[in-house]
Amino acid sequence: xxxxxxxxxxxxxxxxxxxxxxxxxxxxxxxxxxxxxxxxxxxxxxxxxxxxxxxxxxxxxxxxxxxxxxxxxxxxxxxxxxxxxxxxxxxxxxxxxxxxxxxxxxxxxxxxxxxxxxxxxxxxxxxxxxxxxxxxxxxxxxxxxxxxxxxxxxxxxxxxxxxxxxxxxxxxxxxxxxxxxxxxxxxxxxxxxxxxxxxxxxxxxxxxxxxxxxxxxxxxxxxxxxxxxxxxxxxxxxxxxxxxxxxxxxxxxxxxxxxxxxxxxxxxxxxxxxxxxxxxxxxxxxxxxxxxxxxxxxxxxxxxxxxxxxxxxxxxxxxxxxxxxxxxxxxxxxxxxxxxxxxxxxxxxxxxxxxxxxxxxxxxxxxxxxxxxxxxxxxxxxxxxxxxxxxxxxxxx
Amino acid sequence: xxxxxxxxxxxxxxxxxxxxxxxxxxxxxxxxxxxxxxxxxxxxxxxxxxxxxxxxxxxxxxxxxxxxxxxxxxxxxxxxxxxxxxxxxxxxxxxxxxxxxxxxxxxxxxxxxxxxxxxxxxxxxxxxxxxxxxxxxxxxxxxxxxxxxxxxxxxxxxxxxxxxxxxxxxxxxxxxxxxxxxxxxxxxxxxxxxxxxxxxxxxxxxxxxxxxxxxxxxxxxxxxxxxxxxxxxxxxxxxxxxxxxxxxxxxxxxxxxxxxxxxxxxxxxxxxxxxxxxxxxxxxxxxxxxxxxxxxxxxxxxxxxxxxxxxxxxxxxxxxxxxxxxxxxxxxxxxxxxxxxxxxxxxxxxxxxxxxxxxxxxxxxxxxxxxxxxxxxxxxxxxxxxxxxxxxxxxxx
Numbered sequence: 001x002x003x004x005x006x007x008x009x010x011x012x013x014x015x016x017x018x019x020x021x022x023x024x025x026x027x028x029x030x031x032x033x034x035x036x037x038x039x040x041x042x043x044x045x046x047x048x049x050x051x052x053x054x055x056x057x058x059x060x061x062x063x064x065x066x067x068x069x070x071x072x073x074x075x076x077x078x079x080x081x082x083x084x085x086x087x088x089x090x091x092x093x094x095x096x097x098x099x100x101x102x103x104x105x106x107x108x109x110x111x112x113x114x115x116x117x118x119x120x121x122x123x124x125x126x127x128x129x130x131x132x133x134x135x136x137x138x139x140x141x142x143x144x145x146x147x148x149x150x151x152x153x154x155x156x157x158x159x160x161x162x163x164x165x166x167x168x169x170x171x172x173x174x175x176x177x178x179x180x181x182x183x184x185x186x187x188x189x190x191x192x193x194x195x196x197x198x199x200x201x202x203x204x205x206x207x208x209x210x211x212x213x214x215x216x217x218x219x220x221x222x223x224x225x226x227x228x229x230x231x232x233x234x235x236x237x238x239x240x241x242x243x244x245x246x247x248x249x250x251x252x253x254x255x256x257x258x259x260x261x262x263x264x265x266x267x268x269x270x271x272x273x274x275x276x277x278x279x280x281x282x283x284x285x286x287x288x289x290x291x292x293x294x295x296x297x298x299x300x301x302x303x304x305x306x307x308x309x310x311x312x313x314x315x316x317x318x319x320x321x322x323x324x325x326x327x328x329x330x331x332x333x334x335x336x337x338x339x340x341x342x343x344x345x346x347x348x349x350x351x352x353x354x355x356x357x358x359x360x361x362x363x364x365x366x367x368x369x370x371x372x373x374x375x376x377x378x379x380x381x382x383x384x385x386x387x388x389x390x391x392x393x394x395x396x397x
Numbered sequence: 398x399x400x401x402x403x404x405x406x407x408x409x410x411x412x413x414x415x416x417x418x419x420x421x422x423x424x425x426x427x428x429x430x431x432x433x434x435x436x437x438x439x440x441x442x443x444x445x446x447x448x449x450x451x452x453x454x455x456x457x458x459x460x461x462x463x464x465x466x467x468x469x470x471x472x473x474x475x476x477x478x479x480x481x482x483x484x485x486x487x488x489x490x491x492x493x494x495x496x497x498x499x500x501x502x503x504x505x506x507x508x509x510x511x512x513x514x515x516x517x518x519x520x521x522x523x524x525x526x527x528x529x530x531x532x533x534x535x536x537x538x539x540x541x542x543x544x545x546x547x548x549x550x551x552x553x554x555x556x557x558x559x560x561x562x563x564x565x566x567x568x569x570x571x572x573x574x575x576x577x578x579x580x581x582x583x584x585x586x587x588x589x590x591x592x593x594x595x596x597x598x599x600x601x602x603x604x605x606x607x608x609x610x611x612x613x614x615x616x617x618x619x620x621x622x623x624x625x626x627x628x629x630x631x632x633x634x635x636x637x638x639x640x641x642x643x644x645x646x647x648x649x650x651x652x653x654x655x656x657x658x659x660x661x662x663x664x665x666x667x668x669x670x671x672x673x674x675x676x677x678x679x680x681x682x683x684x685x686x687x688x689x690x691x692x693x694x695x696x697x698x699x700x701x702x703x704x705x706x707x708x709x710x711x712x713x714x715x716x717x718x719x720x721x722x723x724x725x726x727x728x729x730x731x732x733x734x735x736x737x738x739x740x741x742x743x744x745x746x747x748x749x750x751x752x753x754x755x756x757x758x759x760x761x762x763x764x765x766x767x768x769x770x771x772x773x774x775x776x777x778x779x780x781x782x783x784x785x786x787x788x789x790x791x792x793x794x
Contacts, residue, residue: 329720
């Protein structure tokens with residue numbers, strides 16, 4: 001615990017109640033990422049938490065996962081090989097160069113200091129008037145800025161955790177579980193009966209495999225190594241293709257034809273893998289036709305790209321897709337908005353019911369906030385090695 | 398007129414009625430395109446038209462336009478520079494090589510002789526039992542195989558032309574007019590208020606310009622030469638960008654920002670122009686935002702690709718699009734099926750009402766079927782030069 005109460009604005013000590021109204025300020029550290037003039041800087045800033053509004057709580061963060069999507073904001077355009085230290089032992093900072101070609105893409109965040117960490121869990125240490133009964137409870141949260149000692153948040157963005165659930169278990173209730181369920185919801189609502197997924201050995205990919213197995217949806221998993229093939233087979237996957245095998249494209253057509261997959265979810269984005277998937281889906285559909293059509297099949301094929309593991313442009317050999325196709329961005333928040341409250345509630349219930357099974361995340365290393373800015377540690381979690389998953393616990397220092 | 402009546406199956410002479418039932422056979426020529434073993438062959442085949450079914454008519458074709466989409470089927474994968482004659486003066490044929498790299502894409506049509514010509518107009522010369530009152534009438538038609546002396550077709554695929562409408566005026570009722578109207582219907586039904594169009598100086602592009610002007614929809618026209626800029630200005634266009642100008646990208650962002658365009662229709666398909674349009678639409682949307690979001694704007698941007706003037710892969714710099722985007726194929730037939738009968742009827746009515754204004758096509762040359770297979774003529778219509786438009790009239794020989 002690094003945060004401490006400080007004097008309130010009126011000079012009274014913090015944490016005190018006066019006239020039934022809490023007057024307090026708390027301070028702590030927050031990991032912030034700042035782009036300015038061709039460099040990206042990571043530092044632990046001192047933050048002061050002001051009085052929570054009536055519907056707000058202040059949470060002592062005890063666990064926050066490092067998801068691939070967090071790295072996008074944390075390091076995004078930076079050249080990791082250019083990393084250098086720029087701080088003191090008690091106030092570490094790291095600086096990176098941003099390659100010329102990536103600067104235009106982040107011009108809009110120039111000069112802004114941004115908090116990082118989409119989701120986390122912890123204990124409520126203070127609350128606004130309408131949220132008093134939250135104090136002392138353990139909650140899961142989503143909303144950014146979780147790599148911090150303290151996070152002030154609206155109660156509607158926090159969920160009380162069931163008794164016995166640890167912060168580590170409750171820290172990843174949203175990004176991966178809701179995305180994996182969101183893929184299945186999206187596929188179903190658009191009439192697809194089988195799914196293709198890339199970078200499928202990720203935590204998200206393992207959840208998707210478990211959901212599809214439980215729901216009887218054929219899933220074609222695409223990975224990049226034998227190690228990842230084994231990992232997915234270990235959680236019950238039956239169809240796993242290694243894109244580095246020489247006969248990958250043939251096997252992809254076979255798998256897509258056999259399952260009838262017409263939708264893909266792609267975490268990679270750059271290069272031609274998405275195109276390969278679309279071509280395979282069209283080929284599977286054409287194989288089911290009896291007559292030639294210059295326009296290709298009448299089967300609609302959809303590729304959703306939800307990540308950017310490869311920053312290079314996406315190359316679409318779309319003449320091999322026919323005319324009934326779409327390639328689109330997929331992002332959790334707009335999906336949830338469009339899905340509606342009832343669907344979101346149903347998804348949330350499933351996440352809670354299967355929190356320690358389908359939606360369990362296995363962390364291989366837990367680090368403190370200061371540790372997260374050690375060059376060797378950063379290199380390790382930035383690498384996104386197969387099976388490795390980091391958790392930040394700010395109480396560790 | 399080259400077709401002639403031949404003996405019916407029962408030995409009686411053609412064109413005769415017996416027991417109230419027409420017994421006849423008619424013969425004529427049809428332009429056919431055949432892919433086999435690495436070559437593409439165009440020839441005028443002799444065809445025999447059998448008795449029409451009760452709801453069918455036989456039309457003497459008097460006009461059929463050469464649209465870019467027809468060239469796709471006629472020549473598709475062929476290397477035009479490899480053209481050579483392979484026939485007799487009275488039975489001309491042309492043969493082309495298909496480059497190795499394009500063969501896989503046309504494997505499905507290997508060995509099949511395909512009729513060409515999506516739409517046309519002519520006079521009904523014979524009819525099935527339920528269609529007797531069509532005889533002698535002039536009709537517009539859609540359905541392929543129109544580059545022929547005769548076309549047997551179901552009455553539901555033909556439309557009687559108003560008195561005084563010439564075959565040339567009635568030959569292009571569907572492909573360009575319904576596509577141009579289809580773009581506007583698509584944009585409207587998906588909530589877009591301004592449109593971007595590429596290869597905008599085409600006959601289709603000119604129609605789209607006139608529709609958008611009449612309906613008050615801002616249209617950003619993209620062309621490739623000053624000649625095309627002038628052509629479009631001549632039909633009332635106010636926003637025309639030449640993609641070969643050095644400041645094109647900047648001007649595109651300006652035009653898209655000013656109009657608020659969020660949908661593009663692209664005839665080119667290959668290369669990075671589609672990506673440039675999407676980037677400009679996102680940039681316009683981001684400029685309207687007050688706060689940075691790593692996910693880009695929340696504005697949905699759509700690019701439809703409906704042609705393939707550039708056969709190379711489509712390259713999407715999608716990291717510049719945000720996450721709210723989609724790139725899709727657009728094809729008239731599925732659009733019409735999805736739009737429903739009421740919408741299609743409303744569109745058809747407009748085409749007829751504005752047949753000689755908005756939807757008039759200006760042909761620069763009318764050729765016969767045999768002429769269409771003369772190397773010099775083929776090179777001329779295959780080039781798709783600005784402002785040039787060919788019409789086939791099989792009665793010219």
